[in-house]
Amino acid sequence: MRIAMFSAKPYDRETFERVNGDLEAPHELTFMTPHLDRSTAVLAEGADAVCAFVNDDVDAETLEILAERGVKLLLMRCAGYNNVDVAAAERLGLAIGRVPAYSPHAVAEHTIALILGLNRRLHRAYNRVREGNFELDGLMGFDLHGKTVGVVGTGRIGICTIRILAGFGCRVLAADPHPADEAREAGADYVDLPDLLEHSDIVTLHCPLTPGTHHLIDETALASMRNGAYLINTSRGGLIDTRAVIRALKSGQLGGLAIDVYEEEGDLFFENLSGQVLQDDIFARLLTFPNVLVTGHQAFFTEEALNAIARTSLANATAFEAEGQPEHAVTVEMMA
Numbered sequence: 001m002r003i004a005m006f007s008a009k010p011y012d013r014e015t016f017e018r019v020n021g022d023l024e025a026p027h028e029l030t031f032m033t034p035h036l037d038r039s040t041a042v043l044a045e046g047a048d049a050v051c052a053f054v055n056d057d058v059d060a061e062t063l064e065i066l067a068e069r070g071v072k073l074l075l076m077r078c079a080g081y082n083n084v085d086v087a088a089a090e091r092l093g094l095a096i097g098r099v100p101a102y103s104p105h106a107v108a109e110h111t112i113a114l115i116l117g118l119n120r121r122l123h124r125a126y127n128r129v130r131e132g133n134f135e136l137d138g139l140m141g142f143d144l145h146g147k148t149v150g151v152v153g154t155g156r157i158g159i160c161t162i163r164i165l166a167g168f169g170c171r172v173l174a175a176d177p178h179p180a181d182e183a184r185e186a187g188a189d190y191v192d193l194p195d196l197l198e199h200s201d202i203v204t205l206h207c208p209l210t211p212g213t214h215h216l217i218d219e220t221a222l223a224s225m226r227n228g229a230y231l232i233n234t235s236r237g238g239l240i241d242t243r244a245v246i247r248a249l250k251s252g253q254l255g256g257l258a259i260d261v262y263e264e265e266g267d268l269f270f271e272n273l274s275g276q277v278l279q280d281d282i283f284a285r286l287l288t289f290p291n292v293l294v295t296g297h298q299a300f301f302t303e304e305a306l307n308a309i310a311r312t313s314l315a316n317a318t319a320f321e322a323e324g325q326p327e328h329a330v331t332v333e334m335m336a
């Protein structure tokens, strides 16, 4: 199968080429740096499938252009598909594959890195020490042991996170419309979201972005949180109303924020913009807070996860060739 890879970075190329080379029947891969959107979709000319990533804009128009050019399969090399118009794909007869679980550990472990980094002010300590400033003023954190952490979304990543938090001796509250036995077994107590927000010292988000979870953490949710609580988001930026978060940080209602994802990250993340003037004033304001820690969507970025992403994406293509369906298909029913 001829697969056109959009938003391809050197590490994507290296991993996909290696994994593809080990297949019995390798696919024909073309790597392209542009994001997939309605202005670049024509580049897929001649391909049977396109492979896209989290910040590609796979809207109806993009899909129409792909379908017109004979593309039959969209391979999302990620778990989320909030950036894909799934209904339009179905209408156009385009199948969608995704990678439901590549390494929940990678994301859960990065979540813990953010919690620890924010709490023990590692981002500030690192810079201070390099400047020869060994003062401790402003670096005080708290013991995680005995604190209450609220985990919103107890799927694969949420459960891994709960297990690690249990190891720290945290009390874990969980909210999910579909409670999981594994989360309970790891020590989490299920409560509803308002209860979780009210009683948690740290709230960490692990649910998908859907129309129903957009701005799940808004002004009202923030006001109901414990004064000085931390908010962590390694899931999707749209779960948080960033303007409301900035107000809560300014008032001190929110004690700290650590995020790996941002609502408007599509214009920023995965690129080196260090020589350019930052145009996003909301993001720029976030960066001014001493109690805000931001990473650029790197939670997934481990060797194990990249290998698994390549293996599953290519297996989706192989299954589509053989059976007309990717192994892990995305359908309209999943959007409900």
Ligand code: NAI
Residues within 6 Å of the ligand: 079, 080, 100, 101, 104, 107, 152, 153, 154, 155, 156, 157, 158, 175, 176, 177, 178, 206, 207, 208, 209, 212, 213, 234, 235, 236, 260, 261, 297, 298, 299, 300, 301
């Ligand atoms: P999953 O599908 O295994 O679990 C998601 C859970 O969220 C499910 O149990 C579901 O019932 C629950 N949920 C849905 N709506 C909810 C709501 N309103 N309130 C509470 N829970 C709700 O997904 P997984 O693998 O655990 O991934 C979670 C999210 O993490 C993904 O949707 C993706 O957006 C994000 N992610 C981020 C990465 C990164 O690099 N930063 C990498 C991989 C995933």
